Amino acid sequence: MPAFQNPVLPGCHPDPSVCRVGDTYYLVTSSFGYFPGIPVHRSTDLVHWELVGHVLTRPEQAPLAGLDVNDGVWAATMRHHAGRFYVVATVARGRRGASTFVVTATDPAGPWSDPVPLEADGIDPSLFVDDDGRCWFTATRDAPEPAVTGPAELWLRELDLATLRLTGPEHVLWHGALRGAWVEGPHLYLRDGRYWLIAAEGGTERNHAVTAASAPAVTGPYATDPRSPLLTHRHLGPGHPVQNVGHADLVDTPDGATWALTLGVRPVDGAHTLGREAFLVPVEWTERGPVFAPGTGTVPATGSTGLPGPTAPDDRPGGAEVLTLDAPLAAQGWSSLRGPVDHLVRPADDGRGLALTPTAATLWGTGTPALVARRQQHLRFRLRCRLAFATTSSHEEAGVTVLLHQQRLATLAVSAGPDGEPVARLRMRTGDVVADLAGVPVLERDAIVELVVRGDEQSYRFAVVLPGGDERVLGEVPRTAFATETAGGFLGVHLGVHAQTTGTPTGARAVVSHVSYEALEDRAADPTDVPLVGSTRG
Template sequence: MNKFTNPVIEGFAPDPSVCAVGDDYYLVTSTFAYFPGVPVYHSKDLVNWKQIGNALHREEQLKLLNAEHSAGIFAPCIRYHEGTFYMITTNVSHGGNFLVTATDPAGPWSDPYFIDNAPGIDPSLFFDDDGKCYYVGTRPNPEGVKYNGDWEVWLQEFDLETMQLTGVSTKLWKGALHTAIWPEAPHIYKKDGYYYLLIAEGGTGFNHACTVARSERVDGPYIGNKNNPILTHRHLGKDFPVHNVGHGDFVETPDGKWYITLLASRIFDGYSNLGRETFLAEVVWEDGWPVVNPGVGRLLEVQEHKLPLVPVEQTEKHTFETIKPEFMFLRNPDMSNFDNKVREGWLRLHPTTTTIKDLASPTFLSVRQQSMWYKLSTHVELALAPGGEAGLVILQNDKYSIRLVAVEEENQTVVKMVTMIDSEETVVGSEVITEKDIVLEIHGTGQRVKGICRVGDQELVIAEDVDAHYLSTEVAGGFVGCTLGIYTTSTAKEPGYADFEWLENKKTNK
C-alpha cells in the first residue's frame, strides 16, 4: 500500500478547505495580509498538491490597505456546484464576508460579491439535494457575549441569483463542550439521511479540536457526537511534536472513501516558525459518526494511503520570466516596482521608502518557508544609491524578521545581517565588500541561521549561530508562518535598483 508523509502542504498553509470534482481535488488556505489571496491547489490523490492559481488575484477583489499582518483574509471555503466553483471567505480588514466564483479553478475568478447582514467569520456554503444553497457561519452570541469566545454557528438560506442571504437565520450549535470557546470553521455535509456539522472549537492554538454534530434537518436541532472531539492533540501534552490540530474539512472520493484536511503546527524546540500547515487523515464511519484515523486517534507523520499516489513537480529554484502563482507580496503591491521585462532573465526591484516594518507594501517578493533545514539564496546585482539596501528576508511579521542585505553607505557597500525582535533592530554581523555582483545565502539548521555572502570565489560569513526562535507564533503571535523572500528599500530620492536572477529555497538534511 502507498504511504504519505504529513504535512501534505508544508509551511504557511492554514485553514484548509477542500472539494472534489470527480477524481480531481481542489484546496484553498488563508493568506491574511499577503497578496494574491487564497492559493488554489490541485491534486489527484489528496497528498501531492500543486498550486495552480489564486482566487483573489486582482486588487479589485482584495483590498488590504493598512491591514495588520494577521488580519486581511481569514478562513476560506471552496465548493463546486453544477459547473461553478465558489470560494467564500472573510476580509476582516475591508468589507467582511464575500464570495467569488469561477468555472476554472485556476482562474480568472469573479469580482467579489459582498454579503449583507452576515456577521462573523469562517463562512461556508452547503448545497442541498433540493437545489437550495445555505450559508453557514459563526458569529458572536446575539444575546451578548458572556465570555471571551462566546460565539455560535448559524445558518441561513443563500440566493445564488442575488448572492445574498434570504429568509431567517438560525442558530445551529455552540460546540461540544459546555461554554466552548470559538466555535469556528463550520461545514455541513449530507450522508445517509443526516446532515453533519463539522466545526473547530477551543481556539486555533493548543486547545484546538474538531467536533461534530448531526441532525435530520438542515436547520437542526443538531445533536453532538458523544465521542467528541473526533480529533485533537491537546491531551497529548506540549512535548508532542504536533500541536494546534483543528479546522477540518471532509472530502469524499468517487469510490466512497472519506478523508479530512485540517491544520496543525509542527513544533521545533518548542516553537512553530512554519505556522499552521495542512495535514491529512483518513475518516471511516461507525454507527453513523465519523472516526478519524481509527485505532490511532491522532495525526500520523507517515500514514498508509488507499489512493494511488500521483506525484507533482515542486519548484525549489524560482526564476522570474513570469510572476508565478506561488509568489507572495505584502498587502496591495505596486507591481511597477517588480520589472521582469527590462532585463531578460532577471527581476529588477525598484526600492521605495516603505520597509518591512511598515503596514504597507514594501518591494518584497516571497515564498513560504517549508522546512527548518534549508538554504535560501539569491544572485543579485546592485545599482543602488546611498541609503538603499537589497537582499534576503525571513519574515514572520512587521515586528519580527531576519534579513541579510547589502547596504549602500556613502563610501562603501556593507553586507549586514540584521535581526528585528519586537521592532528592535540589531546588526549581528557585517562585512565590507567592493563588488556589486554577489550571491547571498541564509542557511537554516533548526532554530539557528547563518548568513553568507559570496563574491566571486570568496565566501564571507556575515553571521552564524543566529537564534531564530522568535520568528514563531509562540513569540510573535498572530496566525501566519514565515515567508522567505527578496527585498529592497531606500531613503534616497533617486534610489536606483537591484536586479535579482533567481531565488532558491532548497531543503537540506537535518
C-alpha cells in the same frame, strides 16, 4: 499506490478547505495579507498538490492596504455545484471579521468574479448545497449572551445561488461542545439522512480540536456529539511532533472513502516557525457518526489514500527549487504583501534577471513593499540569492528577508556605508527595536553578491559570498525568535527578496540574477561551521 507523508501541504497553508469534481480535488487555504489571495491547489490523490492559481488576483477584489499582515483574507471555503465553483471568505481587520464575500468561477484556476458582499457577521464562512439544490451559508460570530451559551455561535442562512444574496431567516445552530471555548470553522455535511456540523474549538493553538453536532434537518435542532472532541492532540503532551490540530473539512473519494484535511503545526522544543500546515486524516462513517483516524485517534505520520497519483512527492529534500525570474512569480508560489508589485519587481531591461525598485513602503509598514516571498516549507533549508545593487545611500537596501510578520523580521541586504561604499548588513527587527548585528564590505559597487540564509532546529544563519567565492557568515538568529509562540500572529515564516528605502531614492535598482530554495536533509549535508561575525545569541 503512492504513500503520503504528513503534512501533505507543508508551510503556511492554514484552514484547508477541499472539494472534489470527478476524480480531481481542489484545495484552498487562508492567505491573510499576502497577494494574490487564496491559493488554489489541485490533486488527483489528495497527497500531491499542484498550485494552479489564486482566487483574488486583482487588487480591487480584496483591498488589503493598511492591514496588519495577520489580518486580511481568513478561512476560505470552496464548493462546487452545477458546473460552477464558489468560494466564500472573510476579510479581517484588527483581528475581527470586517466583511464577508462570495466569488465564483467555472475554472478553479481562474479568472474568478469580482466579490459579491454578503450581509454576514463574523468569520469562517462555509457553504453547503443540500440534495434539493438549496445552498446554505454558515459562519461563526460572537454570541449575544456569552455567559449563558458560551462566547460564540454558529449560524445559518440560505444563499440564493442565482442572485448570490442571503435570503430568508437566520438560524442559530450551535454554541459548541466545549464549555467556554470559542466555536468556529463550521462545515455542514449530509450523511444517511442526518446533517452533521463539524467545527473547531479551543482556539488555533494547543487546545485546538475538532468537534461535532448533528440534526434531523439542516436548520436544526443540533445535538452535540457526545464523543467530542472527535480529533485533537491536546492530550498527547508537548513532546508530540504534531500539535494544534483542528479546523477540518471532509471530502469523499469516488469509491466512497472519506478523508479530512485539517490544520496542524510541527513544533520543535515547543516552538513552530513553519506556520499551520495541511494534514491528511482518514475518516470512517459509523452509525454514531464520523470517526477520525480510526484505530489511533491521531493524525497519521504516513499512509496511503489508495488513489492514483505520482509515485514520489516533489516537495521533500532532493534538489534546489530555482525561481524562474522571467516567468510569473505567483504561479511559482511567490507572493507580495497587500497588493501587486509588478511595477516594482519586474524582469530587468536586458532580460538577465529580476529588477527591484526600492520603495518607501517598508517591510515593517502596512503598505506594499518591493518584496516577493515564498513560504518556508522545511525546518532545514537553504535560500540563495545573487544580486547587484549599486546604491550610494545608506538609506537604501536590497537583499533577502526572513519574515514572520511586520513586527518580527530579519534582513541581510546590500546598502552603502557612511562613506558611500557598498556593504552587506544583517539586521533584526523586533517590534520597533532594530538590532544591527553585523556588516561586511562588498568591495566592488557593481559586483554580484550572493546572500545565503540557512535554517535548522536551532537558528537562521546568514552568510555573504563575496566576489572571489569567499563566504562570510555574518550572524545567526535563534529560530524561536520567529516562532508564533514567542512572536504571536497566525502566520509561518516567509523567505523573500526585497528592496526598500527610508530616505530619498537614488534611482538605483537591484538586479537579482538567481534565487533558489533547497530543503536540506541534515546539518552534515550543509557544512557552515565557520566563525561568526555577529549573532543574537548570548
